[in-house]
Amino acid sequence: MKISEFQQLIENIYLDRDSQRGVDRNFVWFTEEVGELAREIRHEPRNKERLFEEFANVFAWLSTLASLLDIDLDKTVEMYASGCPKCGLIPCACQYT
Numbered sequence: 001m002k003i004s005e006f007q008q009l010i011e012n013i014y015l016d017r018d019s020q021r022g023v024d025r026n027f028v029w030f031t032e033e034v035g036e037l038a039r040e041i042r043h044e045p046r047n048k049e050r051l052f053e054e055f056a057n058v059f060a061w062l063s064t065l066a067s068l069l070d071i072d073l074d075k076t077v078e079m080y081a082s083g084c085p086k087c088g089l090i091p092c093a094c095q096y097t
Contacts, residue, residue: 004074010063018064026068030061 001009018026037054040047066073079085084092 002074003077004072006059007063007067007073010060011067014060014064015067018068023065023068026061026064030058030065033057033061 021029033054037051037058040050040054043050063073065071066076082088083090084094086092087094
């Protein structure tokens, strides 16, 4: 499934409800899911099934936010198609402090 197909699927399933909820409240749900993913990443031993579920949830909520804000996620990944958006290299050679 392409990212755009996933984004459309999430719209088909949830857009009516998510639109009523609004961007701010959906963003809160998204950050809660990111927190749940963080908890699973930090948990030892890691449970692959739970990690899989949390990654899926984070991606679904990210897709919802993108749709509500009229952002095409397929286009967002193009930003990295030629390498690092800052230095243009693969692997990135940027110096971080």
